Amino acid sequence: MDLFNPSTTINLLPHDGEVIYYGPIMNTKDAVSYYNLLMEEIEWANDQAMMFGKLIITKRKVAWYGSERFSYTYSKITKTAMPWTKELIALKELVETKSGETYNSCLLNLYHSGDEGMSWHSDGEKDLKKHGAIASMSFGADRKFAFKHKETKETVSQVLEKGSLLIMTGTTQENWLHRLPPTKKVKSPRINLTFRTIVKK
Numbered sequence: 371m372d373l374f375n376p377s378t379t380i381n382l383l384p385h386d387g388e389v390i391y392y393g394p395i396m397n398t399k400d401a402v403s404y405y406n407l408l409m410e411e412i413e414w415a416n417d418q419a420m421m422f423g424k425l426i427i428t429k430r431k432v433a434w435y436g437s438e439r440f441s442y443t444y445s446k447i448t449k450t451a452m453p454w455t456k457e458l459i460a461l462k463e464l465v466e467t468k469s470g471e472t473y474n475s476c477l478l479n480l481y482h483s484g485d486e487g488m489s490w491h492s493d494g495e496k497d498l499k500k501h502g503a504i505a506s507m508s509f510g511a512d513r514k515f516a517f518k519h520k521e522t523k524e525t526v527s528q529v530l531e532k533g534s535l536l537i538m539t540g541t542t543q544e545n546w547l548h549r550l551p552p553t554k555k556v557k558s559p560r561i562n563l564t565f566r567t568i569v570k571k
Contacts, residue, residue, distance in 0.1 A: 382526050383517065387542030389526075394533040395468055401533030405509040407457050408561050414480055418447045430486045436475035440568045442497055451475055458563075461507060465565050469537050471503040473565035484511070484556030490518060490547040493538075499567040503539040508532060510560040518547045530562075 382389040394401065414431040434442060435458055436451030443449075454462070458476055466472055481487065493504055506515075508530040515536070516527040530536060538548070550562075 382528055383542065383546065384524070384526070386519065386545035387538070388540040389517065389542055389546075390537045390539075391528050391530075392468060392535040392537070394531050395464065395535045396533040398533065401509055404457065404461065405532070405561060408478070408509060408563075409480075409559070411455055411457060412478055412480075413452060414478075417479075428486075429482065430488075431480040431482075433478040433480075434475070435478070436568065438474070438570075440475055440497070440570075442475070442477070442568060443495065461563065462565055465505045465507060465535060468535055469503060469505055471505065471537070471539075473503075473505060473567055475566055475568050477564045477566065479562045479564075481511075481513070481550070481560045481562070483559065484513070484553035487552035488550040490549045492520075492543045492547050493564075493566070494543050497568050498543075499569050501540055502567045503537055504543075505565040506530070506536045506538070507563040507565070508534050508536075508560065509563075511556045511558045513550055513556060513560050514553070516549050516551055518549075520545055520547060 379390045379392060382391055412433045414433055417428040417430050417432040418425060434449040434451050435454055438451065440451040441448050462473055509532055512529055512531050514527050515530050516525060518525045
């Protein structure tokens with residue numbers, strides 16, 4: 371199978387959405403190089419979320435970049451996008467070439483070890499393009515990524531390798547939840563980039 375040809379890739383979801391896993395779209399040397407650059411150059415900050423009226427500060431760190439100073443709200447916290455770095459522009463162009471989609475922003479997550487993860491959720495924020503593609507790139511530790519159908523509760527999982535690309539599109543966010551489950555087996559960091567399209571109101 372040619373992993374770089376979308377026509378030969380397989381939808382991971384059995385129905386009600388489309389998730390395409392391309393596997394690694396660069397060699398290991400380049401993936402390690404980008405990991406080091408992102409670790410050093412990105413303006414990482416601990417994530418914040420409002421839960422039950424309380425401000426929660428996570429161990430996981432995040433950063434938000436875009437073509438404009440977009441405001442983006444999730445977990446009742448609003449972030450303002452910083453200007454693209456040259457590394458992010460290069461990765462955005464690579465992802466756009468592979469996926470055939472365009473993106474104007476990127477939310478980055480830094481998980482320091484397998485102890486840090488993300489609970490079940492869907493990316494249904496009102497600022498996002500409806501049914502727009504979300505492109506997820508992974509660097510650093512390989513981690514399992516899981517999906518759960520909102521009604522049937524059936525699950526699907528995929529290990530995301532360093533330098534890999536996964537695309538979520540169509541009605542995926544309406545019908546499926548996804549998460550990064552914590553694991554004691556992973557001791558090293560993972561960086562995740564999610565390229566997405568913000569719609570200006």
